[in-house]
Amino acid sequence: MTRAFLSGMRIHVLQFTKNAFDVSGVVLWPILYASIAYYVLGAKNDPKLLLAASLGAAVMAMWSIVVIGSSGALEHQRWQGTLELLVAAPVPFAVTLAPITIASGIVGGYSLLATLAWGTLIFDVPLAIDDPLAFAIAVPACIVTIGMLGLITAATFVVYRAAFSLGVSMQYPVWIATGLLVPLSVLPDYVGPISWFLGPTWGFRAIRESALGGTPWPDIGMCLLVSGVYLVVASACLHLFEKLARSRATLRLS
Amino acid sequence: MAVIEVEDLTRTYRSRSGVVRRRTTTVEALRGISFAIERGELFGLLGPNGAGKTTTIKILTTLLLPTSGTARVAGFSPASEAREVRRRIGFVFGGDRGLYDRLSALDNLRYFADLYRVPRSVKRARIAELLELVGLTGRERERVETYSRGMRQRLHIARGLLHDPEILFLDEPTIGLDPVGARELRDTISALRAGGKTILLTTHYMYEADALCDRIAVIAGGKIVAAGTPADLKRVVADRTIIEVETFGADDAAFDRLRALRGVTGVAVETRDQAQVVLVQSATGAELVQEIVRELDGSTLGRVITREPTLEDAYVELVRET
Numbered sequence: 001m002t003r004a005f006l007s008g009m010r011i012h013v014l015q016f017t018k019n020a021f022d023v024s025g026v027v028l029w030p031i032l033y034a035s036i037a038y039y040v041l042g043a044k045n046d047p048k049l050l051l052a053a054s055l056g057a058a059v060m061a062m063w064s065i066v067v068i069g070s071s072g073a074l075e076h077q078r079w080q081g082t083l084e085l086l087v088a089a090p091v092p093f094a095v096t097l098a099p100i101t102i103a104s105g106i107v108g109g110y111s112l113l114a115t116l117a118w119g120t121l122i123f124d125v126p127l128a129i130d131d132p133l134a135f136a137i138a139v140p141a142c143i144v145t146i147g148m149l150g151l152i153t154a155a156t157f158v159v160y161r162a163a164f165s166l167g168v169s170m171q172y173p174v175w176i177a178t179g180l181l182v183p184l185s186v187l188p189d190y191v192g193p194i195s196w197f198l199g200p201t202w203g204f205r206a207i208r209e210s211a212l213g214g215t216p217w218p219d220i221g222m223c224l225l226v227s228g229v230y231l232v233v234a235s236a237c238l239h240l241f242e243k244l245a246r247s248r249a250t251l252r253l254s
Numbered sequence: 255m256a257v258i259e260v261e262d263l264t265r266t267y268r269s270r271s272g273v274v275r276r277r278t279t280t281v282e283a284l285r286g287i288s289f290a291i292e293r294g295e296l297f298g299l300l301g302p303n304g305a306g307k308t309t310t311i312k313i314l315t316t317l318l319l320p321t322s323g324t325a326r327v328a329g330f331s332p333a334s335e336a337r338e339v340r341r342r343i344g345f346v347f348g349g350d351r352g353l354y355d356r357l358s359a360l361d362n363l364r365y366f367a368d369l370y371r372v373p374r375s376v377k378r379a380r381i382a383e384l385l386e387l388v389g390l391t392g393r394e395r396e397r398v399e400t401y402s403r404g405m406r407q408r409l410h411i412a413r414g415l416l417h418d419p420e421i422l423f424l425d426e427p428t429i430g431l432d433p434v435g436a437r438e439l440r441d442t443i444s445a446l447r448a449g450g451k452t453i454l455l456t457t458h459y460m461y462e463a464d465a466l467c468d469r470i471a472v473i474a475g476g477k478i479v480a481a482g483t484p485a486d487l488k489r490v491v492a493d494r495t496i497i498e499v500e501t502f503g504a505d506d507a508a509f510d511r512l513r514a515l516r517g518v519t520g521v522a523v524e525t526r527d528q529a530q531v532v533l534v535q536s537a538t539g540a541e542l543v544q545e546i547v548r549e550l551d552g553s554t555l556g557r558v559i560t561r562e563p564t565l566e567d568a569y570v571e572l573v574r575e576t
Binding site: 004006007008011014015018019081082084085086087096243246249 | 315341361366
């Protein structure tokens, strides 16, 4: 199963990077988000705030790439008739589907590098990572937790044919509820507990704390814990939704 | 020993439309079909579009759940023991789809080999062997999107055979192929059959079914209307003679007059380019050629042939009766 998983990641990264349109979106989003963050916060002349905003923009782009990338990939799988082959493979469906979302997360990992590079080169955002080891672990932990949240959403895409539209509509609620777009402190109190259940919250905190100085390890732990819970929930959802798709005959568009 | 058993299988599709006034449309794709396929047999499922062939294959390959009835594939239920069934079957659906177009054939095969748990020690050799079998050696590093339809179809076959399944489902594998490509694929299917695979094949092409299949079931309107060897099915029309007349510009009234002729048991019309080919079935020995020519007076006539019935004639008769 490990081989099926790794091979799936390789094939989906390859597939993703062979479409110029998809690649252009991935290249441009983080740069766009980082530029907006700079122009919104640049006047405050606070280097730490700028770096935090850049990292937030990077995680926003990461989530966008995962949710749009995986929903687009699933819709594409339907069109090209490979979704049925993935479902009919003799391995758990999660093993065939998780590589799509994790592969999107890895591609999204680029957004972090691009955002930091763009901010440093163009806007003089200081690139000083306080705890490089924690940072090196926080980034993949963030990718995994975002990928696993993407897996839960991807499960719904198996049943619903309008996967891409659904994926696009899921970007903003997560941006808002995890405090990536605006600080949670300015949102109603009930948003706080919601954010605890969302992996990007912990992923962003882990990256931010390790970069700016703080206690990133509990956040990294939460990333892994939440990822584990997501995996269990996603596996159960996939089992249920696969059955639903076989019952409703929605695996194919035609 | 039967490796595929289907008992009273039904499948109903429901689709909903409308936002305010929800309308439900129900289509009964299968209405209680039963058949069994022995180990090593090449079994053909024939039927017109919408007859239920693909639905049957999708249920047996675990991609669809039946509405009622039971099926066993290699001793396991495709509905409740899907994973066990998936380990033992390969399937190939006709058409352009089902491959990663942006990637090479080799990348496609490597991925599916991993997905279908082909041991690492044999993976490379197995892929090379299958590329050779389907005639794609030397082209395996090219992107699939540059492949012709025939090449894609052959790649599908290679993909379906990667894990050396004991049972193979082929859903219209030669559809859209040129005659040479279709013949090569038929040779491949014959070789697989000779190698001991159990194969369920659906096709529209009667000569293909006649040449390849040990037994055939004709399905129409979701029901099996006949089953047996190709020779058994031909016996349905063995007491008849087929008179094939090529005409240009004949109208429906002329065909109705043919149907009314004494001794005529059926009339079918096929359009081939500008010509209409009228197939008149009659009781053996009935001398009808002159009468047929007279009734078609007013249209230009081409060849007139009297011949023995084929599997296609039997099929047309069976489907027409339903």
